[in-house]
Amino acid sequence: MAVLSDAQRDAGWTIAKLGDITTKIGSGSTPRGGKSSYVDEGPMVIRSQNVLDNELDLSDVAHVPEELTAKLKSVLVQKGDTLLNITGSGNTTIGRSALVNEDLGEAYVNQHVCIIRPNKSLVNEIFLQKSIFAFKDELLGLSYGSTRDALTKGIIESFEIPLPPLKEQERIAGILGSLDDKIEANTRLIQTLDSLGEAATRMYLKSVQKTQKLNDIAHIVMGQSPKGETLNTEGSGVLFFQGKKDFGFRYPTPRTYTTAATRMAEPLDILFSVRAPIGALNRSVEACCVGRGLAAIRSSCGQENTLFYTLKTNPNLWEKFEGEGTIFSAINKKGLSELDIPFSETAISNGVEDFLTSVEQEIFSLEQENLQLAETRDALIKRLIG
Incomplete structure (x- = not known):
């Protein structure tokens, strides 16, 4: 159960149940056929492996044919949603949450992922996701299961978080969001560098006999x-x-x-x-x-x-x-x-290896910076919210 400090009470913080400050809490289902129904292109189905702590990784997101989404229409993902993993074994995936910070088009969740949609007149979307992350251990303490841990809709709806006035939420969200923005900018640069490395390699390999x-x-x-x-x-x-x-x-x-x-x-x-x-x-x-x-x-x-x-x-x-x-x-x-x-032995003499080495060194530096930024952000979440 969430507890407020005297300073938080004096500043107008309250305790709120997630069910009272959201407009939707619900998970999806796996399309009939499971993995065999996945295709290379089409509407996305976000699974638990795509939802990391404070990060949505769609690098291996599943796609299904349009005709299989009829039963998923109620779990269409929207910008501003928090996605929460609600099943897992040994706490490896369960409890991870990420904010959907862009329009993903036609994207749904399967039965292992829950959509938590904020009532924006009551709670800031960034503040909501960071609060769920800040109290992840407390939330996991409510999960149950004989072979696989699970968080039910009822558990999530009744889960309590400290809630400051909306203006204070927005201030906290601005601080944490700026760190997320820097991480995202670094990630885009990493992906660009990776593409440059691939392009240089393909060009080089055309001459390899x-x-x-x-x-x-x-x-x-x-x-x-x-x-x-x-x-x-x-x-x-x-x-x-x-x-x-x-x-x-x-x-x-x-x-x-x-x-x-x-x-x-x-x-x-x-x-x-x-x-x-x-x-x-x-x-x-x-x-x-x-x-x-x-x-x-x-x-x-x-x-x-x-x-x-x-x-x-x-x-x-x-x-x-x-x-x-x-x-x-x-x-x-x-x-x-x-x-x-x-x-070919020429990769060193013609500078290909040197170029790719510089690309990998820059990617390494950016990845390390992202780790440090994430550590700072996570520490701030605990300090500002927890």
Whole structure:
């Protein structure tokens, strides 16, 4: 239960239930057919993996045919909505919330995501989302489930947050929103730099006439998961990444550590997803343990960044392995080692590697700045609201 300080009471703060300051609280459903109904283009269906803490990541958003959205019309996402993950296992996704800060067109949510739409005469949209984030632990304490935690509509509607006068909400939202705006501007620049790197690589590869087996130009470490009892989230040991679920735009998100590392990646190694989706890529920031869903790839010819962008721009290289696993797509060490990679010794002499290195260094700097900005913002949320 939310509690006000004497200073907050004196400043006119009250305690409000989410159900009393919103116009909509509700989740969607998965279109009939589940994953098999997804298509490359069409209306978006936002899933729990798209809703991160204070960030909406639509890089792998699902799309469905227009005719399958009939049952989703009531959960059409609007600008200003807060999206909240309401299911999850082990608190990995449940409770994450993000603000929809732009018009997404025709976009819906599935049954794992709840729309919380503010009554703007009572609550500022940014203040609402940041309040839900500030009291995430308290909200998670109300979740229940035998095998999967869940937040019901009733739990969300009755959840209480401290609510200052609207003018004070707008002041707080302005401070926090300016940090979000800077993070978003950096993110757009990162995406632009990434596109420049891809364009330069495609142009360079037009002149490359030969291929090499990946094993001949790189060192490959296939991941191996450590025992479960060695894993922790307290920072004991070394970072551990299991698979694509840990990936960010360029670098994985630190969440899990192990005290008994098995297979290790070195700083700036290419992290390659060897299970569906095959070929998803990230880079390691520091030495880390890689699980069975990943392989660490390290250039042995001084072309670390050229190799990364070559893999990034040529997903057709491993198309033949899609569907080869007994349950899902996978590629083993033999298959990965024998991939035919477009390769030329000229990437260093003609400046391609240097250019891509400068692109990656700038992306790294911007990513680090975003981490610092996010830490500052999250600390301010706790200070100003919590």
